[in-house]
Amino acid sequence: MVAQSQEGAEAGMKTTSKIWCVLTDSHFLIPLAVFVVGVAMLIAVH
């Protein structure tokens, strides 16, 4: 039981750290920032 919950916690941490890796990745942040700029432009020109 304990081993299982430890494995679960590790898996959970792994997922969390992967999400963190994505959210702090410049390859994600740059296109995301460009997308936000694009939406702002769309609102401005609409």
Next chain:
Amino acid sequence: MTTQPATAPGTLVRSTHALGVLCGVCAGVWLGAAEAPTKLVNSGLSPYAISLCMVAGVFVARWSLPTLLKGTRSVFADLSRSRQLIPFAVLAGMLWAVANTLTVFAIRDVGLAIAFPLWNTNSLVGILWGRLLFGELKGAGAANVAKVLLGSTAIVAAAVMLGFSTMHQNSAHPAHALHGILAAAGASLLWGSMYIPYRKAYLSGMNPLSFVTVFTVGELGTMLALVLVFDGGTHAAVFHSPAVEPMLFWLFLGGFVWVIGDIFQQFATKYLGIGRGIPLSNTNQLWGLAWGALVFGELAHNRESMLLVVGGSLVMILGAIAVSSAIATARESHNTVSAIERECGRYQLDQDAVKRAFDGQSSDTAASGRAWWDWLILAIVTAVFVILAAKARVPSLAMNFAWTGVLTVVLVASAVACLWGLWRTTRFS
């Protein structure tokens, strides 16, 4: 299943380079042809509505031929292995949808003559990101850098020349000129940045067919949101107008052709990188013009633009030859390997498996083959197209059927050559 013979690194680079060039050129042929079915649509609906219908067609068509190439089991196994890349692929689809909408406003506010050259610079934006983020062209040698930069610039210039040859009127609103320029520059930035997630996915070992699957979800979701926000919400004409049903087949057909072209573009990005793959697929302007001029007679009353057409076509072909001949040197390939290692380190990926997948040598025996539900999906998608075809209205538009036949043969032949090359070299990895 995919047991590749041991290949010397130099030979492998050359063979994947040749495959990438074939995919890039083929992407140009198919992306250019995607405009043809949409010319049969004259509904008076808003550009948002037309885009949403076409993107819905792209989404449905993704489950047609691509499902035949590699079954859903393989695609979902790949997505499950590379979950961290799903947000990247969704984001790429979102960028495409917003950029496409911005071009509509750019044309409205400054006209095609100014807007078109501006958003066509997206491949140059892509080259910049490729250099800054993935080390593309780093250590490439002066000759290769010159070939890629001059070739890409020539393709942009040629696209502008070809675009000018078909411009008959300028419906610009001078009062909104700044808005229009902003929108066109925005479209260029968004489309150029869309290639970051493309390249990222392939450096992490993802299969292009898996990437496109998620990409179409982002594209459709964003287009739907744009219609709901900017085009009348749930009361938008696209959801209620009787004009939609008879034109859906043509837009879905355009979507089908587009998604096949996009898959070839993805393979080109995988095997050539952004800097070489995207300029090659941007030769679609040449094929779009060929369909417009030869099938729909768009230049019949505009003989004076022939010089632009011939000049633009020659410049584009020369640009494509320059880009195609810039084979990556050992030093440049080493930088690509460093970029792969960065991804593997960051996301704790199996470096050997990723490198094999990047070289088109992935082996996913467990998830290969088609399942029964793949055939069911194919049957449903085929039924959707057959039903829409039965309800389609054939417009009374003058078309040259001889040229339609010739260009369709070119389209099919290019796809067969490309699919055969992909199957023989990589088994669609």
